[in-house]
Amino acid sequence: MSKGFASNYRIVLIAGLVLLSFAGLGSRLVWLHVIDRDQLLSYVQKARRQIITSYARRGDITDVRGAVLATSHSLIVLGVDPQSERPEDRAKWSKLAQLLGMNLADVEPIMTTRYRSGATRTAGSTGPGLAPIYRISVGPSPAAAPAADPASDDDSETVLDDPDPQGKSPIRWAKLSDEVTEPAYADILKLGISGVYGNRVYRRTYPGNTVAAHLIGYVNRKEAPVTGIEFFADFYLRGHNGWVESEKDGHQRELAQFRTREVPAADGYTVVLSLDATVQHIAEAELQAIAERYQPEKATIIVSDPRTGFILAMANYPTFNLNEYNDLRGADERKMRNVAVADMYEPGSVFKIVAASGALDAGIVTPATTFDCTLEKVDYKGRPRNLPREDASDHFTHPLSVAEIIAKSSNKGAAQLAMRLGDERFYGYARGFGFGEPTGFPVGGEPKARVFSLYVPPPSRWDGLTITRMPMGQSVAATPLQMHEAMSVIASGGVLLKPQIVKQVRDTAGEIVYRFDRVEVRRVISERTARTMAHLLEAVASAQGTAKEAEVPGYEVAGKTGTAQKVNPDGHGYSEHHHVASFVGFLPAGNPQVAISVIVDDADARTPGGVAYGRVVAAPAFKHVAEQLISYLDIRPPLARATSVLALQGGRP
């Protein structure tokens, strides 16, 4: 038998080599995996591990019917890595410029500038007037992507590499445009220009521009909510970012198979407001008409559902465009002020509802009780008190009943009603109606409680004239919203309701997460007194009252005019030439469905006669808004009920 190849010598040699090879491999593996493990792992971690953040989309703000008032949509911040420039791509630059809406002359320098000397790592900004940006998950970058992720700083115009020995920093990403839409980006990618790529971002947009600007608020460029619902409901709106822990290859591309932990982003919830965009538009259009006609200093219209306290519209003049909030500079910043909530004014005659309601509720007068409104002085607490003057046009020759005091807005009558009540009870009713305390309205920058207490002082701080002046709306101050809520007390049947603007919070699937319901603050007057007051206030908007201009044919309108003199700029006395005109009311008086306040500040200059009376400036606006709401909200007149009864009895509707 031949030994063949397998001689002892050769077999031992081969076996030895094989064993030696295994031993070598084994010892190298031990070296790599045991001895050098930590060091090598740190290299790998540093070179390959990455955490990719996926940014949550901020939730929408919608009106009560689902119309979007604020939303976030995807845009692409497009840039170029000039180091990747290829000569063959130059022919495509003109098409790129066309897609970006730029001139070729503007694009070329960005594409060709490869270095920047003595520069910091980032520079520049997105420019004024741009809406805030929210980054979302960074998509796959081209192979030539720079080490630095441009999305890490959206405000940057450029991303630079570390400077070379000559002090020049290579530009690795230079911004071309930050408003590229998805379809345009797809077209740009089709051009196949090397080094041109973008990063997707979320940008906050307000489709209505100026609609409810003071209520919605805005998010600034640092992604921080500043005012309005954006600020108040930020907890629900902002969502939570997610992240992925994974590895990347040498071209900075994610190796999806090495994902170890993955937390998905949770998009923000949708906040549904009680606001109705159409009602808001009606109010804003009316304000615009007032502004064009009278050029007031400021004005506001508030519309609410008095049965629930939910706000349907809150319009302010002046106003601003939410998408261009950053353009407001200096004096223009006052346009952001929510006049309805933040500004205090002397309400004037509208405040007479407090004395009248209080006296009726306390049972010390009836609508038929009469007062002599020709008196100059009345004894009160053992001292004669001067009664306020009536308006120049009012000369009452006979004693006025309580009903007439309200309808004709008698200052002397209101003062005597308050004196019948007494300091403490009158003050108690004023506080009961919500004056002297914040309403708790969540947006708009309502003054603090101590500010309110200064403007509605307790009887211990009253002087001898306060009991005669406060009932007619002087020596007291309130916000337009407070005055609106006080009138709503009568409309709601005597209950003070908390004014609310947020109706629901919905998750991304549309399920209701939180629901805001009617909140009763307190009962102020009895339901019977409220009904009586509503009936008495109907006379105001009639031929017998001070505001026939607010009358809506076929409907019972209840309301009260106000013409408050403004305090002189030096703080002494009242001006004869500057007034706050108002009309605050509701309809239908017998079954209130909507409360409307129109308050116009300093419209005297353009008003015929030079005095901006509530009946001249505010009452017609009230009527115009009411007429539109009747159609839009299908508010039916009381006559409709009679017609229905007639129809049931065999009549024809």
Add this chain to the structure above:
Amino acid sequence: MKAANHAFVNHMLVYTLVAISLTGGIGVSSVWMRHEISVTANTNKALEARISQVERLAQQTSTWVAEEQDVTALLRRNAEWHLGMVPPREDQVVRMSEDPVIHLASKRDRGLFRGGIEAVSFRVALQR
């Protein structure tokens, strides 16, 4: 003695080759498996990217729709396109307490007989 040595060496060689083959097979399998994992992961990633792209496009479209549904934009379109749409006046509104469908149906039916019914005759077949 030599035969026994040769047999041992042959066995060792065979077993070594078998072990190498098995190890190699396992290695190739694990490489193939990891490749498949990689392909699946990348497919999932691509799908995720596609889904998010579609969502972004949907959001973009929703934003455009919202912008066009704004009351001011609608009024502008009404003027631009000369549509002439105006809100109804109160005197044009008929308020009904009944179901409008029934009301409209009865209104139509009344129209059918507005000309009056002169004569209606029925032929009756009598069975004897």
